[in-house]
Amino acid sequence: MRMTVIGTGYLGAVHAACMADIGHEVLGVDVDVEKIRALTEGRPPFFEPGLDEVLTRALASKRLRFTTSLEEAARFGEVHFVCVGTPQRADSGAADMRHVDSVVDGLAARLEDSCLIVGKSTVPVGTTARLTARLATARDVELAWNPEFLREGFAVEDTLRPDRIVVGVTSARADRTLREVYAPMLAARIPYLSTDPATAELVKVSANSFLATKISFINAMAEICDAAGADVVTLADALGHDSRIGRRFLRAGLGFGGGCLPKDIRAFAARAEELGVGDALSFLGGVDAVNLRQRRRTVDVARELAGGCLTGRRIAVLGATFKPNSDDVRDSPALAVAAAVHGEGAEVRVHDPEGIHNARLAHPELRYESEPAVACAGADVVLHLTEWDSYRELDPDKMARVVRSPRLLDARNNLDAALWRSAGWTVRALGRSAPALAAAAL
CATH class of the missing domain: 3.40.50.720 (NAD(P)-binding Rossmann-like Domain)
Known part of the structure; x- marks a missing residue:
């Protein structure tokens, strides 16, 4: 499956490398030119045990590459994973959603084919419903939420052999797509919980x-x-x-x-x-x-x-x-x-x-x-x-x-x-x- 991973920080870099390692064609996307250059050269931009080996394998397989072009990503992906940060706002304890909103808006303006956008960032409950309205101009595009549960220091293990996979979807088609994404994990009998988006959004912050x-x-x-x-x-x-x-x-x-x-x-x-x-x-x-x-x-x-x-x-x-x-x-x-x-x-x-x-x-x-x-x-x-x-x-x-x-x-x-x-x-x-x-x- 062709997928993009938008945001190549801690979450995105690990997810992109691991998804390519299990057989998907992956395009990692980021606005940070230096970060993209380092990843393309096989150099993780942060220390995470095991990531350099997985990244090296994925690049060598030709299933993983990186770009700064969201336009290229919109044309490439059947599934788009949103992995950008949601830091604390400077004026309150609330999450700063500007990066997530910007990615969704950017994709909505560029998408031409049917696809699934999957949020992995940790977000306030109700985000999927709010962002779906922003995708109204995009033809045949669905939004789902698939929270991450990575522990720093164990991120590769947690991606390839997670405790559970949680997806928040609104259609059987979206669920089938995500089951295909995670097919190796499901074959290994890793628990897969398919629920509504609001519940999926709540799982990470509740945990x-x-x-x-x-x-x-x-x-x-x-x-x-x-x-x-x-x-x-x-x-x-x-x-x-x-x-x-x-x-x-x-x-x-x-x-x-x-x-x-x-x-x-x-x-x-x-x-x-x-x-x-x-x-x-x-x-x-x-x-x-x-x-x-x-x-x-x-x-x-x-x-x-x-x-x-x-x-x-x-x-x-x-x-x-x-x-x-x-x-x-x-x-x-x-x-x-x-x-x-x-x-x-x-x-x-x-x-x-x-x-x-x-x-x-x-x-x-x-x-x-x-x-x-x-x-x-x-x-x-x-x-x-x-x-x-x-x-x-x-x-x-x-x-x-x-x-x-x-x-x-x-x-x-x-x-x-x-x-x-x-x-x-x-x-x-x-x-x-x-x-x-x-x-x-x-």
Whole structure:
């Protein structure tokens, strides 16, 4: 099948490469000339494990190419996937729909043959109905919604072997077309849910809101544990044994960030207000507040470890991206903490395995190092802020020899606290008071 993927950012680049890899003819489209050049040369414009291999295979097969021409795309595609961003608006929590609207308007003015437009962007409920009216001038064109569920760091796997495929359609023809698009996945018995567009639009924002709520819940419990002298890790383990709750997303720490969860829960709440049911999602304001408070709590603990004042202290920061296995620093809790510590007068040195370039663009005032030991040299406090596997492999004895003072804040609850303490480190972790950490080491 001939398809276009309009927007070659994180979602679009992965979708285009993977769709070509499973046998479709794909044309990727973007207004960014440099991005199109990089993709054409087989260079992903961001770090994502496995994407370079899939992109190389797809280009070599001649089933994938890229262009900046929407006119060419309109002539080429039987199916057009809309994968452009829906960032938070500058003046509110609502989603900025200008990019999606522009793509649909651009296609409507250029389409000549029957086709299916499929939205994959995360949008407010009611978007399909609103945009269908904008397609009134286009002959025999349908609009469907097929939300993405990609996790950064696992995007290729999530595209080729997703947990489920959800499509929102208004005709049997559209459903048949999407079943053909995803035929290899259906052959592998991946669940396929065909529903109305409004329900499909709600699935993604509902899933993200639930995950954000679960993360903020355990972080709220971490704050209680700190006050009560309890251990949030053991608490989460105990909760996770309840099959109704489960252990996933119950790791207390610095909280969530990135380009999806924060803006999606705000946009969902804003849309509920527009629909007149804002009270139904009022709890999301609390979820957001708990998440942001984790950043302030982390700075507070860092200040305590530094002796009550950060001014003039050298602080090492391990991790800049919002999560491991990514170079994405959008709304990164790690960078927010690093910047806040710097704002209190500390000398901050940051290391990250993949995110230094993007971090430097976002926060040029910070100092960046290519090796963890160099970032930690002479440090008064070490802050572990992104849970890269490589940080678990650090030798606490060796690290103790390069710092000025062996004091560690594990804001992700991902390091072996007992191992670090045995090497002479003072270790703090959110939700794990000193008595709780001592008990955990027994």
